[in-house]
Amino acid sequence: MTILLRACVVAALAVLPVRAIAAVEIQEVTSPGGITAWLVEERSIPFVALDIRFEGGANLDAPGKRGATNLMMGLLEEGAADMDARAFAEAAEGLAARFSFEAFNDSVSISAEVLTDNRDASMALLRDALVAPTFDQTALDRVRDQVLAGIEQDARDPEEIASATMARLAFGEHPYGSALEGTLESVTALTREDIQAAHGTVLTRDRVYVGVTGDISAAELGPLLDELLGDLPATGVPNASEADYTLDGGVTVVDYPSPQSVVLFGHEGIARDDDDFFAAYVMNHILGGGGFQSKLMTEVREERGLTYGIGSFLVPRDLAAQHMGQFSSTNDKTAEAVQIVRDIWADVAANGVAEDRLEAAKTYLTGAYPLRFDGNGTIAGILVGMQAQELPIDYIATRNDKVMAVTPDDVRRVAERLLQPEDLHFVVVGQPIGLETGAF
Amino acid sequence: MRLAPLAAAIMAVASPLWAASGDDTVTTFTLPNGMNAVVIEDNRAPVVVHMVWYNVGAADEPPGKSGIAHFLEHLMFKGTDDLEPGELGDIVAAQGGSNNAFTSFDYTGYFQRVASDRLGLMMELEADRMRDLVLDNEDMLTERDVVLEERAQRTDSSPGGQFQEQRAALQYLNHPYRIPIIGWQHEIEQLTLQDALDFYDVFYAPNNATLIVAGDVDPAEVEALALEHYGPIAPSDSLPDRVRPSEPPQIAPRRLTLADDRVSNPYVIRTYLAPERDAGAQETAAALTILAQVLGGSSQTSIMGRTLEQDEGVALYTSAFYSGTSLDDTTFGVVVLPVPGRSLEQAEADMDRMIQSVLDNGIDDAQLERIKTQVRAAEIYGRDSLQGRARGYGVALTSGLTVEDVQAWPDVLDAVTEDDIIAAARQVFDMRQSVTGYLMRPEAEEATQ
Known part of the structure; x- marks a missing residue:
């Protein structure tokens, strides 16, 4: 059997990559308003997946405001337009739309899966979360408590302790040197104005990349991009500076x-x-x-x-x-x-x-x-x-x-x-x- | 947002809420030697997932040999009469494929994910190790150390992991679900080569296995390949019946407290013994699945989330969970993680109050309708994941269900009424069958806060 297997392996080398890759066809779509997205049409399942990334992320936290970007992202689905947190959740559940909002150091990311059946309504709801979040104080305080609990949990988790220690030793005061969730002190001190400021800084059109795959055409996607992102500010603040690596062996x-x-x-x-x-x-x-x-x-x-x-x-x-x-x-x-x-x-x-x-x-x-x-x-x-x-x-x-x-x-x-x-x-x-x- | 890290720490076993349902892309066949097969066609990408599931897991182990099913799973990568230790992994990697395995209470599964025109080679490899495993004692001893490291990492380094293990041991008085899948450390340390081979000889045979192939394949070709590679393997004529020690009536609530310095956020968790999905009779399990959503699915709109997290602000995290796919009785669980300063006794009273409110007040029609909408949508979204669909069938078929049960499941869920949910809740929320656990810090430290 061994000999037969090896023969298969050798035969496999030449043909493998070519055949498989040809299937992915990417279209570049530019909306009437000038927003670009890359699209792979895939019509066999009646839903669309979107991935939206804004470069910059928690690196853009203002001095002394560590954790603002993370908390801001956690609040986007906690009330928007005329909806409070519950009304927003009920709307999303009623449409079976799936949204996730995440903060990283270099970027923030919004992922969505929406059914073809109710695509426009689902996208309008996502638009409200991105463009018109309310950041009301009740939701802010509640989500802040969750973030604080997470910070306390991380302080007792060996893997989190290891990565926080490595980050601090390697990058010191640079944003890379501390957890993007912030500290108990910095998060406790964040105000509604801080969160609004982070929203205006982090979610801007000059930083955005969009990927779309699923049951939608380029012609349908263009106007949707404008509706979804067109009302965000055009530009924000400059990027953070390069980080010096300060750790020896x-x-x-x-x-x-x-x-x-x-x-x-x-x-x-x-x-x-x-x-x-x-x-x-x-x-x-x-x-x-x-x-x-x-x-x-x-x-x-x-x-x-x-x-x-x-x-x-x-x-x-x-x-x-x-x-x-x-x-x-x-x-x-x-x-x-x-x-x-x-x-x-x-x-x-x-x-x-x-x-x-x-x-x-x-x-x-x-x-x-x-x-x-x-x-x-x-x-x-x-x-x-x-x-x-x-x-x-x-x-x-x-x-x-x-x-x-x-x-x-x-x-x-x-x-x-x-x-x-x-x-x-x-x-x-x-x-x-x-x-x-x-x-x- | 939801406290994802906390959720991960508490729910030791992730439970897929709705298994992907079948449609005309799913076909089945059985080889003459008794090996069953399910083929799921999905031609979007030139990829195939190839899995072999054995109807054997940790709950089938002999007494005193806890961990042997999982240990054998590790040893299955250690070579055969034709392959050197590790060579199987090298061959799969040389195809650009990935390769792994998993063990649970009711099943042990092996899988590769690879370009679809390599399916025959994967079958050749998997068929080879179904009967021709060759083990060396030194390799066995090294791998036993690896398993002990795995246990130390997953369980003993985590108070939540140890807590979960202790709770399960209390939940089941007699059934082997009380014993951890990975095994008790003192028993893992004593496992031998002969233990592994004995277990292998009894359970690894085509008539105790299910083949699942999902991806860019033609069912007729899959059957031909399966016949070529798995067909020649003789069935076992000495498979034991799958009957485990069963539970006696549970007549007293059980409680435990685990205090550990490493705990950051104390919580209370209660599990109730609960019926599982049975072939042709999934209605109660469906009602319990929906009940878990109603009570603790969404942190904004479920009964616990809405009341305890949002309106009253007494909990940071709440959840209800139920995984009905299991060979024998499973559990229904409820968790409340209170806000700082609120005691676990208060949190438990909050939990009881929410359970009572479901029984007394019923369920909001609009909430139930939204949950049903999501059930229907989960079926559409679920079709996007090849691995998820394959796994859904594998778990179901090794848990005593049929392909028909899997395909009927979305409709059974959709048919659940408010009355069904309340009836299921009355049946399951029986304190005599419950275990209530507190995970907390040592008292001295609590007192100084």
Whole structure:
């Protein structure tokens, strides 16, 4: 059987990417009012998925107002136009429209799924949430209490403690240095005026990207875009400045009563628009991005049983780039696992990766890419991501060529450049045996 | 907005509210060796999800061997007579595919997601490990450490996880749903290679498995491929009947309190023993499914959300939950997370008051109609997720339901009346069959706040 399987694998390589990718046809739609969206028409299910992203996000929080953007986004569905929170919810439920509102550091995101049957009414309701939220004081106070409870919960959650600690050490006073939810103090102090100001700053037409997939034509979508977004302000404030990375290699232990330690590690990364980004992406896939096949997973989990899962990931954000990884390990095994991560980092930096691992990674990445496009909401999100990264509209057809073009020399070069074992900082939340805060 | 992180922490098991219903895109066949198959056609993208579900889960384990079903699931990636440990994963990855598995009380499932023209290869791999698993003791010991790390991560690092485990052990007096799926730590530590192989030999056979294929496929081709790859596997003639120890009458309410420094937001949660969906008889389960929405579905419009979160401002989070897809009796749950300064005793009284209000005042017609609208829409939205549809059939079929039951479910939900809901509520809200749990911080710390 083994021989037969291998034959199948080899035969598969040549044909896979081409056939699968051809199916996604993107149209660029510009509304009468000048708003652009990317659309994939998919008529087989009677609903439309929209993904709307405003660049900027919680990075735009005014000084001293950390958490304003997050709270503002949480309030968009809590009362709009002449509806209070309950009336809005009843309207959405009656239409079976599904909305979600999320805040990130670099952007805020609105996702919607609406039925073809009542598309206009559902879109009008979403328009009210985006353009005419009331931010009434009762809803504000109630949602604020929920946010405060979430902040208190995060303060006792080992994974949240790890990421907050890493953020603070790496970025200090920059917005990236603190949680976008804000602190108990900053959120408690937010006023209705602060929330209104955040709304005027964050949701502006010059920052918006729209992706639409589903049961709608370009001609139908154009006017809808104007209705949905046309009444938002044209421009807001300038973006936040680049973030300086201020963390050196070493270990920071945060005492936490648990049988396991949560470990978050990393150093500076590589920007999305760097010429070597694809090489770095492929290299990281082999290092720790590729699930069970990655070096980290093989060495730390499969060979030694030190963790249930370990991964590494590139984090190319708008204002700084990081290269990070994470795992959890029983307290008496954590030090060994940390040492293995450092050894693997050093090994790949010095030696690159085996050529067959590179080939396997390229085969996986090119084969997996077309499998991403398998749901209306998913595709709408991809369309927004492509626009935000300023990728060309025909990018999908060329993306796998970029992966295939990565050579062993590229991986060696980018590994040597990117992987700096002496700069790796490990934030360890738990009670690890044999690990203390300090430099290596 | 809703406190999503809290919801995730409290509801240990995510329950899909409405399984995707079937239509003319769904076909079935049975191989001569007894293996059942469901094919779901969806030609939007050249993708296929291939799943094999075994009718065996943690509730089928021998006494003292808790965790063996899940441990075996891990070991299924450790090689066969034809494949080296890990090679199956390498082969799937070389196709750009993803590959994983899951274990629950009533089922163990293995799946790949891959380009649709690779379906035959996936079947070849899955058929190979159905009967020809080869295990090495050293690999077994390493993987047991991985499982112990998994338990430490999911359960022992989380007070909510430990709380859930303790509550389940109280809810069931005799039925094995009282034992955690991942196993008790002291029993996992003692599991052996022979335990795994014994369990494998009894339960892994084509006549104890359901094949589910969803995606850009032709049903006739799927049947031909299944016949080629799974057809030659001999059925087992020694499958045990699926009868678990059953519950005696539950005659006394049970209570527990777990205090832990790591708890941030104390809450009270109560579960009641509840009937599950049965083949051909899903009406009560449908009424309970709607009841959960009425009582604690939306934080703005459900009875608890509207009253406790919005009007009275005494709770930060409320929810009611019920997952009817289960082989044996399941639970109906209610949660109240009070605002700071309000005690869990008060929160429990709030909960009781809301339950009583459903029984006394009935249900608002407009609310019920909105919920029905969402039930109907969920069927449309659900068609967007290949994996979700495949999983819906898998869970149902390994829980004693049929394809017909799955396809009838949306209509059964749609037919639920106010009277049905009240009758189901009267049946389920029986304190004698309940477990009430407080998750809180240690008293000393509470007192100083």
